[in-house]
Amino acid sequence: MxxxxxxxxxxxxxxxxxxxxxxxxxxxxxxxxxxxxxxxxxxxxxxxxxxxxxxxxxxxxxxRVASQPVEAFASVEHKVAMLSLDNAMDPAELREFEARLRRALPGADFEYVCEPKVDGLGVALLYERGRFVRGATRGDGRVGEEITQNLRTVKSIPLTLRGALGQLRELEVRGEVYMPRAAFAKLNAELEEAGESTFANPRNAAAGAVRQKDPQITARRPLDIFLYHVSHADPFPFKSHWEALEGLRAGGFKTNPKAKRCRDLDAVTAYCQDLELERDALGYDADGVVVKVNSLEQQRRLGATAHHPRWAIAYKFAARQGTTRVLDIRINVGKTGALTPAALLEPVELAGVTVSRASLHNEDEIRKKDIRVGDTVLIERAGDVIPYVIQVIASKRPPGTEPFRMPTHCPVCRARAYRPEGEAIWRCTNAACPAQLKERLLHFGSRRAMDIEHLGEAVVNQLVDRGLVTDFADLYHLTVEQLAGLERLAEKSAQNLVDAIRASRTRGLARLLNALGIRFIGERASQLLANHFGSMERLERAIEDEIGEIYGIGPQIAQSVVRFVSESANRKTIERLKQAG
Missing domain, CATH: 1.10.287.610 (Helix hairpin bin)
Known part of the structure; x- marks a missing residue:
């Protein structure tokens, strides 16, 4: 030899x-x-x-670790949409979930598989002939970002598969990338010692690491993954979800050792309640349990809505609660002029996150709970995410407090505010309000809209305050020289932002419709409108009745679209966006 x-x-x-x-x-x-x-x-x-x-x-x-950073993340269309999950907040809602299953498949018996709902970042991994060829984020469920180079650095993701899985022509699996709590604490301590910004929680740290342009930075982050679903295989070798999990383990994937097969709903409920009691000992953040029908044939027959599979549900753990004091009530101005009150709180830690603000929703909510500045309140993070006030602890109310009153003028532009009949929200009447424009621009550039990287709050504030941007179309005429004149934005960063704005021209009609911030129009309605009309020109010519007849749209959305495209300022902006490409 x-x-x-x-x-x-x-x-x-x-x-x-x-x-x-x-x-x-x-x-x-x-x-x-x-x-x-x-x-x-x-x-x-x-x-x-x-x-x-x-x-x-x-x-x-x-x-595993590439030597060169990537310039930008390419878009990837998932072979099978990565849908959301419907939620159950208590055992009664689990029973209703099973009742829906029985109505859909009369006479069927159901076995379930339960797995912890890990609080991380959902990803899709594609293998061809047993070799890892592509990794992508969930994105909007249909299209994600390719992050293959970064996912290659995660040591618990196999680059080659063993056994039967390694022989498949093609395999796409889903998993949750996360950062263990101990590793997160160690990382933050190291960052703090180095004088760098720390992360608020393990999920933010994991998401930030996965979306790094430089894989060498990702490689230094202590990431892990649990695989939980086979979304596509050629040929498909499994008949049940439990069999798929066992197959994933045999092929070299890491699945959650807490996953359990449950013979009936009573066993599911017991599992959910037991896991909630031990959630702090898991070693990673989990905000619930994912419950799935085990039989893949039953899953196929049950199907899915546009939002979630009918054969699965997320049982959400009870939110974390704590008491704190209301220091002030501030008014935020949204992209459509909505004036939303928020409580400024004495900082309190809930589920590992320091909370200093809570949503108060609207005037009626404040009146109903009689929330006042100076009150001691009970707050919680619903689903461990959004903090809000549950109730006032009246016995601790200090003397001299006064009921809160909504302002009659916008706190930013001082224009008159009003509350439309039948609505709970007050609104600013000034369409040119700087606060509205800033929120609209942030939404326009957000991940689910035009996905303009580097267009953050600090940049948007300066663009509006300096008069460089007065509508969406102005973004596409910004120069590197103009941007380099902003605070804390060097020429390289300015060039990166110009490149990101230019790249956003390819996002497509559905993303643009979502980005425009039309009232009542979200991602799903934007996609339906884009599918039906195919171009902005056809949509602009459409009448309310035609739009309202689209399945899933309805009269409220139709009226809002027609009103938006008929306003001269909006038509001018749309025309300038077309000219910008």
């Missing part, structure tokens, strides 16, 4: 050894060798590959 052949044989032996020990350490958490022994294997492999660079393959354990 030649020296080259000997090297090739040893390289393959080392790769298999390292993959084996990676799986034991990162997936099964039962290492067989010491770190020093593992490092020796990696060093030997690197040395041999350096000596024989023509033998390096993309799936080698040494090739």
């Amino acid at each position: 030649t020296k080259k052949a000997d090297a090739a044989k040893r390289i393959e032996e080392l790769r298999e050894l390292i993959r084996h020990h990676d799986s034991l350490y990162y997936v099964e958490t039962r290492p067989e060798i010491s770190d020093a022994e593992y490092d020796r294997l990696v060093r030997e492999l690197k040395a041999l590959e350096a000596e024989h660079p023509d033998l390096i393959t993309p799936d080698s354990p040494t090739q």
